[in-house]
Amino acid sequence: MPVSEDYNDEPWCDRDLNNYIIRSREPFNAEAKVDGLIDSYVTPVNKHFRRNHGPIPNLDKESWNVTIEVDTNELHISKTLNLNDLNQLPQFEVIAVLECAGNRRDGLKAIKEVNGVTWGAGTASNSQWGGCRLRDILVSIGVPKDLCSKFYEQVRHVEFAAYGEATDDKHYASSIPLEWVMNPQNTVLVATRMNGQALIRDHGFPARIVAPGIIGARWVKWLRSIRVQDRESDSYYQQLDYKILPPMATGDNCDKFWPQFPALQELSIQSAICRPAPGEKLQIGRPYVVRGYALSGAGRAVDRVEVSLDCGRTWELAKLVSMQGPNSNGKHEWSARHWAWVLWSFPIASVPSRCSIACRAWDAGGNTQPDAAVWNYRGVMNNAVFRIEPPTTVGGGKL
């Protein structure tokens, strides 16, 4: 199968550069400009961040296929599916936020240099994903459906590998626990659609993993193989990246720390201010509506978002202006899984001459954002309280 082996065949025509801050061109890494990011609850494809570890494969939908393997102590199965096979399976749609584990890495770089692409708060996006359930595919080839069966007494993983080359390993690969996939509440998809249309190349055409509640690094694009196995992926991206190492682990000594700490899976509670955007000036004495997003991991609902205008001494509730889920009756029940983000707003009646704004979110598991960021070598999962102090101006408007 022909794939791009270099950067001469990048899909530039699909990249609306006005909407992005480009962090690297090869591989193409670009985050959304945050003020445009929250104009709609579902993020348009051309505002969804782009995160790559190599050239973008150029796959042909007619000849593309994915190998499904089970390679465990008891079971050995192998099968190949093409796009037509996937389309024959029951189709599901789920609105889920995709967040890069490196979102807001800039806050950790500000403490001390880290190993990773610089990102602001623009690597989170909320999309409607469509495709078939990975669970249904696995059941169809013989993986036990019943989570009570002996098969699940042992910890197993499902590894996803991508077509194309990657910068730090022979190709991109990653795994998530099998029991997570097989739990029907979790809706892990082999997705072929994003916001109702075929995936574009930057987002994994023709098929990618969608693993709601899990870090973006496990949502493998340009699927080449899916493999049920008795251990985690051996990939660089599972074992030597995407872990929160303790602060004493550095580039010089991290070898001994990697095996001691788990590969990240669940997202954690997060919020960011998108308006004011970085550099946006506020007009002193005028009203302003602060806006942003909040999200959490593993299906935990965002309960509340709080804003402080006095450096964290007091906090007030933001209004949650757009959220998905079973809460439409106004009563908040902990139960169904929440995969999407929440958009919020907070009006300021009169912008002061010096304006400090902070936000923090809480999830239904009682988790909130740490007051200060704790540095880690790979600069992942920075979810410290989000703070800005936008420039102010007397402004030209009528007061």
Add this chain to the structure above:
Amino acid sequence: MPVSEDYNDEPWCDRDLNNYIIRSREPFNAEAKVDGLIDSYVTPVNKHFRRNHGPIPNLDKESWNVTIEVDTNELHISKTLNLNDLNQLPQFEVIAVLECAGNRRDGLKAIKEVNGVTWGAGTASNSQWGGCRLRDILVSIGVPKDLCSKFYEQVRHVEFAAYGEATDDKHYASSIPLEWVMNPQNTVLVATRMNGQALIRDHGFPARIVAPGIIGARWVKWLRSIRVQDRESDSYYQQLDYKILPPMATGDNCDKFWPQFPALQELSIQSAICRPAPGEKLQIGRPYVVRGYALSGAGRAVDRVEVSLDCGRTWELAKLVSMQGPNSNGKHEWSARHWAWVLWSFPIASVPSRCSIACRAWDAGGNTQPDAAVWNYRGVMNNAVFRIEPPTTVGGGKL
């Protein structure tokens, strides 16, 4: 069925008062003295905290029974089981930490008065619980086994009610989501044993709920009924207690806040220093080993515990001295659920004259403890970084 209607029939002979700090006698509320709490990985019954909302029922094991009901739109089933019936079902054992949502409430009371019993860090204990799985009971009476069935497309709860009277409602009751119960990974038990012996009255004789990873308030004791229903419990203890209200909610205005915030279910990341115990003097210049526990919720593993001796400027890793789970190979895989606590130790080579000690834990979901406690009206889920400054002495020992 005869039950205690007042406090004249309390099981005082089962209460080893030397091990406890009594917070109230009627109802009997006593937390463990923390230095004794961590002498063993599994907490002895006579060191396990006692948390009650009324007089202790005095139930007869021969005549005791529990009503199992399904009362949903589609299904209406009712059945009564006695102890003999429970013993006929497959038996399971699970080591799980039980933590009261009010653990460490003293830290919130120190900020502003809260509505709740004062507790230090002595309301967490780690026990081996034995009994039958609630899932098996529900399947045996006709609740669909397959989480993929249409029955689970709607949010449902399982309500547990207790024998006996309670202070704030006609009896104690509480609920957890049905899908949590039916997921075989979660091992929710109708427990009749604790550390290999029959439950004592203070712990729910003859049968109680054990819901690993969930707050203690849902582990209902002296089981009277189990009810699958289309909504959360209406109980005071579900709707008007055991919620983290935002800081602007007080006794005067909380009515409007209760329905907006979810009932607590999952525990959150927590750690505490047990040695030195409150008031324990350290000898200047001598070595000392700081010790404590750490735990998290919903099956998330505790990854690491860190200790700071310089008011949080730098942190070092504590040694995890005792932990359950799939990590015996020294490699830490995120996958199987972790229900038990972790005990940890941290040696100090030479106690300084002024000794500040702080600890914080991290879980596999990337969550850590907030630096400062955030006050809430009911004083629940205080998991701020644990800080002590024990008194020091020149000491009488040989230096």
